[in-house]
Amino acid sequence: MSEISPWLAAPYETLLRWQANNRLPQSAILLGGWEAHCIHELIGAFLKHAFCQTQNACGQCQSCQWVNSVQHPDWLIVQGTGKLGDIGVEQVREVVPLLQSQPTHAPFRLICIADAHRMTESAANALLKVLEEPPNRTYWFLVTETPSRLLATIRSRCVTLDCRGDNDTIEGWLSAQTNVDKSVCRLALDLSGTPTKALALLTADTRFQLVIDNFVVLDSQKSLDWLDELMGRYGSEFCLSAMALGLRRYADRITNEQLDVLTRLWWHFSTKIQITEGERARQLLHELWIRWQTELAKP
Numbered sequence: 001m002s003e004i005s006p007w008l009a010a011p012y013e014t015l016l017r018w019q020a021n022n023r024l025p026q027s028a029i030l031l032g033g034w035e036a037h038c039i040h041e042l043i044g045a046f047l048k049h050a051f052c053q054t055q056n057a058c059g060q061c062q063s064c065q066w067v068n069s070v071q072h073p074d075w076l077i078v079q080g081t082g083k084l085g086d087i088g089v090e091q092v093r094e095v096v097p098l099l100q101s102q103p104t105h106a107p108f109r110l111i112c113i114a115d116a117h118r119m120t121e122s123a124a125n126a127l128l129k130v131l132e133e134p135p136n137r138t139y140w141f142l143v144t145e146t147p148s149r150l151l152a153t154i155r156s157r158c159v160t161l162d163c164r165g166d167n168d169t170i171e172g173w174l175s176a177q178t179n180v181d182k183s184v185c186r187l188a189l190d191l192s193g194t195p196t197k198a199l200a201l202l203t204a205d206t207r208f209q210l211v212i213d214n215f216v217v218l219d220s221q222k223s224l225d226w227l228d229e230l231m232g233r234y235g236s237e238f239c240l241s242a243m244a245l246g247l248r249r250y251a252d253r254i255t256n257e258q259l260d261v262l263t264r265l266w267w268h269f270s271t272k273i274q275i276t277e278g279e280r281a282r283q284l285l286h287e288l289w290i291r292w293q294t295e296l297a298k299p
């Protein structure tokens with residue numbers, strides 16, 4: 001239990017309770033990103049509990065070791081392949097013959113579909129067929145951040161468990177991990193949307209906090225270099241968000257008139273940047289930045 005991320009504690013308890021009461025739903029949507037919210041970690045912790053040969057999540061027995069190394073014969077993970085990460089119909093069909101047999105080492109079989117919204121239409125239809133006649137002792141976890149992209153007929157068969165956690169818990173965790181002020185962690189979370197991406201941003205880009213804190217104070221060339229680097233790493237829309245959030249934090253240090261002008265400039269450029277990319281987007285970002293600097297330099 002101690003190793004589980006704090007925002008997963010509540011869904012973890014729910015899974016344990018469902019299992020203890022024999023109420024594990026045949027199919028469930030786990031709301032969150034497979035990697036981005038560490039849902040794989042949540043499921044691993046749950047299965048160690050459910051599959052352990054000593055019924056104690058001991059971490060030592062064969063079952064626990066299999067779960068740890070994601071090799072338990074009764075735990076299947078269907079994941080997207082290829083450039084687009086799509087989950088094809090063959091991948092769903094591969095699972096079907098297994099369903100004829102009973103689970104081999106555990107009290108039940110669990111099949112996880114990671115980022116389930118990536119199923120192609122035919123994959124989704126194949127899954128629906130299986131869910132319509134669910135085999136005994138087999139459970140399905142569909143992990144996705146965007147359940148609206150699943151077939152409505154699949155959604156209606158699933159119980160939803162929200163595993164995304166509340167922002168306050170996540171910000172506290174980020175702050176403890178990075179020793180960075182909670183308000184900056186909030187900004188990173190706003191920008192990147194998920195705990196693991198925010199952590200990557202806070203640890204990979206050591207200048208992140210510096211730049212946010214000294215938003216417009218840094219000299220121009222350094223700021224432009226930083227923008228280029230951020231753009232190369234995260235894209236132009238990310239830079240626009242970073243600038244908007246930076247401006248919001250900077251707002252109490254400038255006059256209302258300046259804030260108004262800077263905000264209007266941001267809107268003006270952001271509509272242009274959103275319909276372009278590459279070098280042109282980079283130029284527009286630079287132009288916006290320089291226009292901001294010019295406005296702020298006015299007496």
Ligand SMILES: [Zn+2]
Pocket residue numbers: 051052053054055056057058059060061062063064065
């Ligand atoms: Zn064990």
